[in-house]
Amino acid sequence: MPVAATELTREVVTRLVGAAVMAPSSHNSQPWIFRVRGRCIGVIADRTRALPANDPDDRELTLSCGCALFNMRVAAAHAGLGTRVYGPTGSSDPDCVARLELLADAAPEFVLGHLYEAIPRRRTYRRTFAERPIAGATLEALAAAANSEGAWFHVLQGDSQRRQAAELIAEGDDTQWADPVWRRELAAWMHPRRSGDGLTLPDLAVPLAQAVIRTFDMGHGVAARDVQLADASPVLAVLGTRGDDLASHVEAGQALQRTLLTACQHDLQASFLNQPIEISVLRMRLLQLAGQTGYPQMLLRLGYPDRELPAPPRRPPDAVIEFTSDAPPGTSC
Ligand SMILES: Cc1cc2nc3c(=O)[nH]c(=O)nc-3n(C[C@H](O)[C@H](O)[C@H](O)COP(=O)(O)O)c2cc1C
Numbered sequence: 001m002p003v004a005a006t007e008l009t010r011e012v013v014t015r016l017v018g019a020a021v022m023a024p025s026s027h028n029s030q031p032w033i034f035r036v037r038g039r040c041i042g043v044i045a046d047r048t049r050a051l052p053a054n055d056p057d058d059r060e061l062t063l064s065c066g067c068a069l070f071n072m073r074v075a076a077a078h079a080g081l082g083t084r085v086y087g088p089t090g091s092s093d094p095d096c097v098a099r100l101e102l103l104a105d106a107a108p109e110f111v112l113g114h115l116y117e118a119i120p121r122r123r124t125y126r127r128t129f130a131e132r133p134i135a136g137a138t139l140e141a142l143a144a145a146a147n148s149e150g151a152w153f154h155v156l157q158g159d160s161q162r163r164q165a166a167e168l169i170a171e172g173d174d175t176q177w178a179d180p181v182w183r184r185e186l187a188a189w190m191h192p193r194r195s196g197d198g199l200t201l202p203d204l205a206v207p208l209a210q211a212v213i214r215t216f217d218m219g220h221g222v223a224a225r226d227v228q229l230a231d232a233s234p235v236l237a238v239l240g241t242r243g244d245d246l247a248s249h250v251e252a253g254q255a256l257q258r259t260l261l262t263a264c265q266h267d268l269q270a271s272f273l274n275q276p277i278e279i280s281v282l283r284m285r286l287l288q289l290a291g292q293t294g295y296p297q298m299l300l301r302l303g304y305p306d307r308e309l310p311a312p313p314r315r316p317p318d319a320v321i322e323f324t325s326d327a328p329p330g331t332s333c
Pocket of ligand 1: 025061063064123272273274275
């Protein structure tokens, strides 16, 4: 429902950030803070939530912030508010990856408003998908969604490409699970639901799962399961960008979220098999396999879910909003 506002009132900020926090993030780390200053919301990378073993360059951390930024654009459009996005340059804070300005005299991005209802429905769906193919026109809509945010979207074709991708995933699993530091970090993000973040398990299972993950290299078992998941997925696709700098990672996050929400509009869900992107030698092999130029940013499996999943936990908007008092409400970015 439209709200009549051209200023970032507390109500508008809560609405936009309420959408932002529903974005996906690696290990559900929610590595973001939203700093409100005048007519601007700065998306600040919260590096206290970084994953140095899984994501040493904070690439996925920035992507996650890009996903959250895109959700704010969708929520603004849905509320009838015009916005403009500024990239990382121009901010005095090196952790500010983007700024969203509310504009009184700009038209809302009407086409994005339709994605609003998909924000709470989107899930990372790690289960086997229904055996139902995805129509070519739907895949074209997903590629168009990624392209409109500056990214490419390549569907891996045929048994050979899919098999090679599955081999890269298995190799990535073996490497990551053999690394005790990587396993310890994963275990540290296994949280009970009440903590509001992390990868959830029932409360009683958390200590056990943490101990098992910390202690045992389960690489081969995980690799076998991931190969099976990849094989059985109606679609495996790579999303990538031309560059690999901070701005490209924000762009990739926005493109990812636009693709995921568009997928959800078509009743599809996705999950990620990013192991070959997280390990640099495998990332180049995946690029060759996709036959693209630039940098793979996400490896997705997509399909029709056969059940609804509960929403994973999130920290509430109030926990991640900072109001600064050094600028009057109308101040621009
Ligand atoms: C940049 C990024 C990387 C991710 N990598 C993986 C991954 O490699 N494997 C996986 O299972 N989920 C991955 N996820 C999904 C997150 O674990 C998921 O978003 C989080 O647990 C919250 O769940 P939700 O997406 O259902 O809201 C990734 C998400 C993002 C944004």
